[in-house]
Amino acid sequence: GESVGLHLPTLSVQEGDNSIINCAYSNSASDYFIWYKQESGKGPQFIIDIRSNMDKRQGQRVTVLLNKTVKHLSLQIAATQPGDSAVYFCAETGGNEKLTFGTGTRLTIIP
Amino acid sequence: KAGVTQTPRYLIKTRGQQVTLSCSPISGHRSVSWYQQTPGQGLQFLFEYFSETQRNKGNFPGRFSGRQFSNSRSEMNVSTLELGDSALYLCASSLQRQDLIGYTFGSGTRLTVV
Numbered sequence: 001g002e003s004v005g006l007h008l009p010t011l012s013v014q015e016g017d018n019s020i021i022n023c024a025y026s027n028s029a030s031d032y033f034i035w036y037k038q039e040s041g042k043g044p045q046f047i048i049d050i051r052s053n054m055d056k057r058q059g060q061r062v063t064v065l066l067n068k069t070v071k072h073l074s075l076q077i078a079a080t081q082p083g084d085s086a087v088y089f090c091a092e093t094g095g096n097e098k099l100t101f102g103t104g105t106r107l108t109i110i111p
Numbered sequence: 112k113a114g115v116t117q118t119p120r121y122l123i124k125t126r127g128q129q130v131t132l133s134c135s136p137i138s139g140h141r142s143v144s145w146y147q148q149t150p151g152q153g154l155q156f157l158f159e160y161f162s163e164t165q166r167n168k169g170n171f172p173g174r175f176s177g178r179q180f181s182n183s184r185s186e187m188n189v190s191t192l193e194l195g196d197s198a199l200y201l202c203a204s205s206l207q208r209q210d211l212i213g214y215t216f217g218s219g220t221r222l223t224v225v
Contacts, residue, residue, distance in 0.1 A: 032211065041218065042218050043201050043218050043219055044154070046214065049212060089153070089154065091154075093211065098144065098159060098169065099154075099156065099211065099214075100156070101153050101155075102153065103152075
């Protein structure tokens with residue numbers, strides 16, 4: 001079946017460095033992608049989204065890149081801070097109002 | 112404004128029992144969706160309710176059911192609990208269907224089946 005997967009389950013980054021979290025998807029009909037951040041004991045929190053007619057979108061300290069050719073998206077976090085430590089999920093939808101989530105990457109910031 | 116409220120936060124049940132979880136959406140939100148989160152399977156869509164009607168359903172057995180009330184509050188029920196039902200159950204609400212930017216998750220109910 002269709003799935004959204006992640007290349008790395010864990011990522012450790014030095015405080016102040018940039019982080020890149022990758023995600024692969026398999027559903028060619030996916031037209032909307034979202035990155036979520038989930039901190040311990042909380043539900044996922046929206047970070048940034050991108051539609052399939054775009055290849056890059058920037059937010060505050062975050063950038064999402066979408067490569068439809070290879071069905072890959074990434075989340076770049078600039079100048080990572082201790083508060084960025086969390087599990088990050090990519091999610092996609094093909095317009096059927098339900099999200100398909102990846103398995104998540106745990107980002108740990110090293111002081 | 113108050114966020115999405117899920118009760119209870121923690122629950123321990125025995126195999127074979129049933130359980131009901133509650134979700135109060137953000138005021139004014141009419142769409143409520145439920146997800147199951149486990150370490151092995153990640154976040155998986157259970158179902159979505161809008162205007163008291165189930166609009167979308169994931170690939171879960173019939174033991175998983177839900178409903179939505181006229182005030183948009185939603186409950187989900189799991190009957191004949193199995194050990195594998197142990198998970199974090201999350202609900203998310205939004206103003207309308209397809210409002211994924213406004214999709215707000217609660218903190219979840221952690222269910223442990225023993």
